[in-house]
Amino acid sequence: MPRETRDTVSPTVPDIPEVLADFIDYGHDADTFQHDVITGLGAARKAIPPKYFYDERGSRLFDAICALPEYYPTRTEVALLRAHAAEIAALLGSDACLVEFGCGSLTKVRVLLDAAPDLGGFIPIDISREHLLASAVSLAADHPGVEVAAVCADFTQPITLPPAAARRRRVGFFPGSTIGNFEPRDALAFLRTAARQLGTGGGMVIGVDLVKDAEVLRAAYNDSRGVTAAFNLNLLSRINRELSGSFEPRHFRHEAVWNADDSRIEMHLISRRAQRVHACGRSFAFAEAETIHTENSYKYTVEGFKALAEQAGFAHRRVWMDGDGLFSLHYLDVA
Ligand code: AVJ
Secondary structure, three states, X not given: OOHHHHOOOOOOOOOOOOOOOEEEEOOOOOOHHHHHHHHHHHOOOOEOOHHHHOOHHHHHHHHHHHOOOOOHHHHHHHHHHHHOHHHHHXXXXXXXXXXXXXXXXXXXXXXXXXXXXXXXXXXXXXOOHHHHHHHHHHHHHHOOOOEEEEEEOOOOOOOOOOHHHHOOOEEEEEOOOHHHHOOHHHHHHHHHHHHHHHOOOOEXXXXXXXXXXXXXXXXXXOOOOOHHHHHHHHHHHHHHHHOOOOOOHHHEEEEEEEEOOOOEEEEEEEEOOOEEEEEOOEEEEEOOOOEEEEEEEEOEOHHHXXXXXXXXXXXXXXXXXXXXXXXXXXXXEEO
């Protein structure tokens, strides 16, 4: 780039859209997919982390899951956010900065923003760059009074929050029971890091899916239209597209089971036959019925989650639940 023009561009991203106060790209997604696939398929018990479900097609399939009759979490949580938005807004107070971890299409936070006109800032953090940028721009345009600064990063990695957050009381927003994707000890570590980053006097609004009847759980992850199966199998198509894979998705099948001992739904892709598959320039052998473990979705009791949050350095302030006890929304204070 010619010297004369250099000082006119931002040090982070050359083209920050005007409605955004900041756009910081940590570049966390470069090469990690390839690395995690090589490691995951090479292991004795094959596994690929669930964060790789969300390419463009995967994100669309996830949105479709959220609208399924069997998938109760999304509609239940949105109803809780709507019903208690005014009380949550009061807890946020005036000129707070909301920090959303792994934000997707930002539909849930809009419920809070619409009810909290005093909010000062909003920082969405997400690994999916284009999706994040488009969602953040559209939200910023709809809320000109809120300072919106997007951060493209893996939210489990340490990052420095932009100035929009540094000057304000910070409240985390972590909806959707994404916390359930962590092993319990990683959930604790994540909450500890978040508490430190949000700082004393800060808070956290977090959605947590609850332990319930096994049949209700099983149905939510084995929907009758096969959308969850397509979502799970899309991981193989993504490997084909991005890592020169040779997977035949029809030679695998989706399985989701409730593991009561570990209080989690497990998703697997099960090989229908003995086969050899290529990806990343390597070869991987599958025995018949061998599985790739693609997701854990831990379910908590209210008491269990409360204990976890307290262990991580939060004081548990408030819990809201639907009448059937399907899903919980919590407000935590950084102790
Ligand atoms: C986004 C992790 C909360 O575990 O319910 C939905 C993902 N997987 N159906 C969940 C998911 C299959 C979802 N989380």
